[in-house]
Amino acid sequence: MQFGRVTWGRNSLRLRYHNENTPARSLALKILTSYPDSASGVVWEVTYPLLLPPEQSGDFAVDFFVRPDHGHLRVELEARDEEGILFKQDHEFSFEAPYRGEYVLQPSTPGPQGLEWEGRIHPAFKVRESPSFIFYFFPGSDAEQDLERIIPQREKILEKLIKDFQVQVSGKAVVFFYPDAETARKLTGHRADGWTYGQTIVEVYGPRRRIDPWHELIHLVAGKIGSPPVLFAEGLATSREKNFDNAGRYRAGVEEWCRGFLREGALIPLAELMEYTSLGEDLTRPRVAYPEAACFTQYLLRTYGWEKFRRAYAELVNSPRHDVQEENLERFQGVFGTSLREAEAGWKEALSMSRGAKLPSDVLKRVVMEETVPYLVARGRTLLTSGAPEEAEKLLKEAVALDGSDLDAHFWLGQAYHVRKNFSAALAEYERVIRLGDRSQVMQLAWSHVWAGQILDQAGKREVALGHYQAAVALHDRSEVRLEGRMTTSSEAALKGIERPFVPLEPSPE
Structure with missing residues (x-):
């Protein structure tokens, strides 16, 4: 096993193998990276499927991602086959603030074959220290342009909060500025415009969105008092x-x-x-x-x-x-x-x-609707997956009545109808999803095609059902749901529907 130099961002690991058996051997290699002493709680995880050739030795390389942070990084490796864990190891590396190493900040997403790296590579952070802070920011960003104003402003706010809250803050606070929420999510694993854990602050600071400078600093300082429910923590911030x-x-x-x-x-x-x-x-x-x-x-x-x-x-x-x-x-x-x-x-x-x-009335009503509809959908989805489809249907109907253009509301209402065997209503909802959706909602589109195909198969409309299955396959969706006792992708379900008409499983006798 050869780690080489471990940095923030993209890393590679080379491992040697020896398979003395005659058949090829199938393994799953899981890699986890985390900062166990950090209060962030974020763990980065990826699994690689491996096939070791029979009676051979060799080596292979796999990639892993290290989130920008400080402290002791732990890299855990676990290889297992159908019989259980073959080996398990962990290695630790130290990242001290300020960190100025060379690294490649390339976002990735876990795929069926391991990490899939995006084409865009972000530049390494620039670093600036002040009496109370260490700032990380991208070259040419809004944060860099405004830094001469940001530094005295943050120093003044921190000084006032320490005095007002009557607490002591030791050491320097670390602030990461990201230009937008999507970049922050991809590189930190946290979905929010602002985030504070321990002595670290992550903020969106860009042309479209900037966090109020008081908010995360209040979290940092008030965290020395206690860790109350968000009604108090977010209320004060x-x-x-x-x-x-x-x-x-x-x-x-x-x-x-x-x-x-x-x-x-x-x-x-x-x-x-x-x-x-x-x-x-x-x-x-x-x-x-x-x-x-x-x-x-x-x-x-x-x-x-x-x-x-x-x-x-x-x-x-x-x-x-x-x-x-x-x-x-x-x-x-x-x-x-x-x-x-x-x-x-x-x-x-x-x-x-x-x-x-x-x-303004239109602003207020829009915000209320935009918050209420996802809330109703989320509650309906929770009820549906916990075995309460009738209650789920009521909430999802309410969501659709509030916003008839919300694709998720139609998608989950279709499933509520489907579970309750109201097949004509379910088919109508799946067809609405197909009309409303685009490539940004491929999971909903693909499964709507699959489930529409299954309903049409049951109704004896085989040719129309085949068209839905073929459309689902063409979307190349990789999302999985549990069908007939196992996890299945929409493509797998669609290919099965193309092979033969869908027939629902008969319920087991009690």
Whole structure:
């Protein structure tokens, strides 16, 4: 095994093999990279299928990706065959800040044969240090152009937050600037415009999107106080933003947003928001949740003061466990002397009586719809996969009624109908997906063709079914679902449908 020099980005590993058996040997080689001491929790993983020729020795090379970060990098290798694990090893490498090595930042995606590298290669980061920060940024980026303004601004904000929050921050904070969210996701593995873990901040800073400089710095400094539910953590971080940039659509104060959400009946119940462990997924409605958490935080600070809020921030715990969430409600009442439900009622009453600028009605309604529809689809999908198709169908119908152009809503509604054996309605939804979709939604398109073909086969319309199967194969989709007890790609299901008409499995007798 030869690692060579391990760097950020693209790396190669050469391994030797010896197969003394007469038949060829099929193996799966899994490579994982992570920073075990990092608070990020990100693990990069790829699996390579290998076929070792019979009675031969040799070597082969595989690639792996190392996410830009600092500390001890662990590279884990595991080879297994049908009988189990053949070998398992791990190696550690050190990356100290600031890191200035030579490296190739080339995004990749896991494929059936291992990593598939994109054509674009990003330049190595440039590095700049200040008294309190280490900044990484791409050459020629907006961050580089604005750096002389960014450095004193961030130093001033950090100094004020340390004073206000009465905490100590040791060592320099590390800030990675990425030009857009997609680049940040591909190179960090995290889907968000901003992200703070430990002493590290990841931010989008580009021509179309820039994070308010207070937000992630508040996470960094307030993290020295505690790790509360996102209602408090994101509420505090968002509360100092002068104007909340709602996903780049419209800037307004969080109270303006919440007055509008209150009128539209779109506010999330605080008991539900208190249970969220992160914001960003469709089920959390982030464009409502962020300003709502901030507005409620401002109410708590005005009504009860910083000392009580700080105590709650320290005592409440971010956790998905039900028992911890119940304890959080008790701690909330112990700190503020009132229940969360009573505090929510007082906040909404104060919000309804407040005066200020009103959001344009079309902006407000669009944001509510754009958050509500993915939320309903996500809930419907969860209900459907957990065995509650009737409840799923109701929510997915609601999503389609709100936005008839939403492809995911039609796709999952088709599946709800299909599970409930309403085949004509399911076929109609799959055909809508096929009409609405494009190459950016290849998974939905491919499986809609497959399932439409299966329904048509059952109806005796073989020629039409064949057209759907052939269209699915032409899409070259690699997504898998579990069919008949095993994971199957849409192409495999379609080829099986071309080979012979689809016949559903008979239910097993009890």
